[in-house]
Amino acid sequence: MYKVMLVDDDYPVLELLSEAIPWDRLGVELMGVYENGAVALEAAQTVMPDIVVTDIGMPRLNGLELIRALKELNPAIRVVILSCHSEFHYAQQAMKLNVQDYLVKDTLDPQDLETLLGQMKASLDEETSRFMKNDQLRQLVDRNREQHKEAFIRGTVHTPLLNELSWINEAEAFGLATGGSFLPVICYIDGQRSARQRFVTDDVLRFAVNNLLEEMLAEVKTNIVNFTYDALRSFIIAPVVGGIKTNPYDLAEALFRRIQAASAGTIKVGLSFIIGTMCKTPQELKQELNGLLGSSGQRFYMYSNSLERKNKQVFxxxxxxxxxxxxxxxxxxxxxxxxxxxxxxxxxxxxxxxxxxxxxxxxxxxxxxxxxxxxxxxxxxxxxxxxxxxxxxxxxxxxxxxxxxxxxxxxxxxxESSLVVAGEVKELSKRTEVLDACQYVTLNLNRRITLDEVAEHLFMNPSYFSRLFRKETGETFIEYVNRMKVERAKELLDQTSLSVAKIGETLGYDNHSYFIKMFRSVAGTTPQEYRNGNS
Structure with missing residues (x-):
């Protein structure tokens, strides 16, 4: 809703207009009434009005001075002068300030001001609509250009380079100078999980990062071009002209350090870079871009805001x-x-x-x-x-x-989340004794566990504990113990080369045959059959 400011040192006029004009019906908001230009200008520093209706002769700051100051802050502001001065020279000064209308108080009809405000709102609506259309068109052009750049870099990386001249023409259309060598760099967004949560969508995150890169690269004015590859990675290709005494790697590192600082300070996103090796031809560049994409091993061990040159990883x-x-x-x-x-x-x-x-x-x-x-x-x-x-x-x-x-x-x-949830479950459970029993079993899987032992640990009658456990879990305590021991045995069978007999001993079974029988009754297979089936 457009905001209107009334300024006049004649308070009855302010009161009349503020009550007589149907502001809501007009679709505008009366943001305030002010008794002199100085107070009105101070208010405009906080909230800029779209329309101002002002007297001329006022203390501290007259109407013409107020209009001049507001126009400097917002050249598009609409102005109506409401004054007792009907002399031509006042109207002439108002015209020079591009005032939309000039009303004389002596002959003022609030309906006249209402009509003017309606016309101004319509004009503002038309201007806003035109601006939005132009902005949408500009965004569409920019989006299409970025899509073409992304398609270009993906084509360079993933499809055969059959016509180098065609590639050069397209690269130059994106602003990449092709007269010398190329220095390719891959850019990563750090902390992608938190960054995605903060920016809500990948598109918004990528837009913010891409804008920052475009602005920073434009400042250096050396035909360096950023090509988005996917939501979290982009390629920056820097043309290198022969004969430059300065090491291009040093120049690149200095530039990317500035970009990292700017990104951290403005959009609060960490960026890391891996700098590739110099390439003389589009074909060499293609190979190096693929090499940078394949440097995920190096990337995995990088810290946030890192800047490294590509190197071969030894694992x-x-x-x-x-x-x-x-x-x-x-x-x-x-x-x-x-x-x-x-x-x-x-x-x-x-x-x-x-x-x-x-x-x-x-x-x-x-x-x-x-x-x-x-x-x-x-x-x-x-x-x-x-x-x-x-x-x-x-x-x-x-x-x-x-x-x-x-x-x-x-x-x-x-x-940490699991601990919170487990704690909540334990607190909400009506039978914490059962949870305590489960915990006791898990911590003592390496030895024989009896119902009497656990009941004593919980200061409960064994018969009562047995009935309670079955009621709460749907299985007997011994069935639960056996199931937990089988789960642990499966882990050891999968992850170690221990013999079946040794695993049985580890879980507190002195009788090897009994362990195998128990395992088969729970798992439906013998320990050795289970191991063979998972090997």
Whole structure:
């Protein structure tokens, strides 16, 4: 709604107009009435009016001075002069200030002002509509250009380069100078999960980052072009003219440091860059762009706001899953015993271990995913965990994570959220004794567990505890213990090379045959058949 300001040192006039004009029906808002130009100008510094109706002769700042000051702030403002001065020279000065109309108080009819305001609103509506159409057209042109640039860079990367002259012509149409060599760079958006949440959609996030890159690259005026590749990555290609004494890598690094600072200061998004090697031909550039896309291993171990040159990665040949059981036990204990203060230190220690060993990123993600799912199932089986994270969501989020640093934050969020949910479940349960019993079993799977032992631990009568447990869980206490031991045996069969007999001993079974019989009754197969089927 357009805002109207009334300015006059004659208060009865202000009162008359403020009450006589049907502001709402006209579709305008009376933002305020002011007794002199100085007060009105001060108010306009906070909220700029679209229309001002003002007297000329006022103390401190007269109407003509007010109009002149407002026009400097908003050249499109509409103005009506309302004055007792009918002399020509006042009207002449008003015309020079592009005043829309001049009404004399002595012959004023509020209907005249109402008619003028209606005409001004219509004019503003038309101007706004025209501006929006022009803005939409400009956005459409810009969007189409960005889509063409994205199609161009994807075509360069993924399709055969059959006609270099055609490629050069198209590259030059986007502003890329092709007379010398090229220095390609890949740009990553850091902290993509939090960035996507803050910007709501990928399109808005990409638009904000692309605008910043375009503005920063335009400042250097060296025909460097940014090409969006996908929601989180873009290529920046810098032309390098022969004969320049300054090292182009040094120039690039200085530029990207400025871009990182600008991005952090304005749109609050971290950006990281990997600088490729110099290319002399479009074909060489194509190969280098593919090489940069393939540098995900280097990217995985980069910190936020990193700037590195592309280098060949050497990954550890050690088996990360050899440490899986140790990690699973440690995290299981944290969740079951509610050790919230241990979540971040333990996760960071494991992430540091992974960073120092430098395992392959896909192996690290497989390790983390298995850890999340095993712990999720473990807590669900203990009835301490609701379906808070679906498997599909966990898998999708983990696949999208492109750095170890972000994976660390993701795991911390998972465990801290799981602790909160498990705590809520325990607090809301009417039978915390059952949850305590489940927790006791999980922490003592390495030995024989009896119903009497657990009942004594809970200070309960064994018969009453047995009936209560079955009522709350739908299975007997012994059935639950056996099921938990089989789940643990499956983990050891999958993740270790321990013999079946040794696994039975680890779970507190002295009788090897009894362990196999119990396993088969619960799992429907023998331990060895289970291992062979999963190998």
């Amino acid at each position: 550890s040949s050690a088996d990360l899953f050899a440490s899986y059981d140790e990690a699973a036990n440690e995290f299981r204990e944290i969740l079951i015993e509610g050790k919230a203060d241990q979540v971040q230190p333990v996760i960071r220690r494991w992430m540091q271990f992974i960073r120092e060993e430098r395992f392959r990123p896909d192996t690290v993600k497989d390790w983390a995913m298995k850890l999340m799912l095993d712990l999720k199932l473990k807590l669900q089986s203990m009835q301490m965990f609701r379906n808070h994270f679906s498997v599909e969501i966990l898998h999708r989020e983990l696949l999208e994570i492109d750095t170890l640093e972000e994976m660390e934050l993701w795991m911390i969020h998972f465990f």
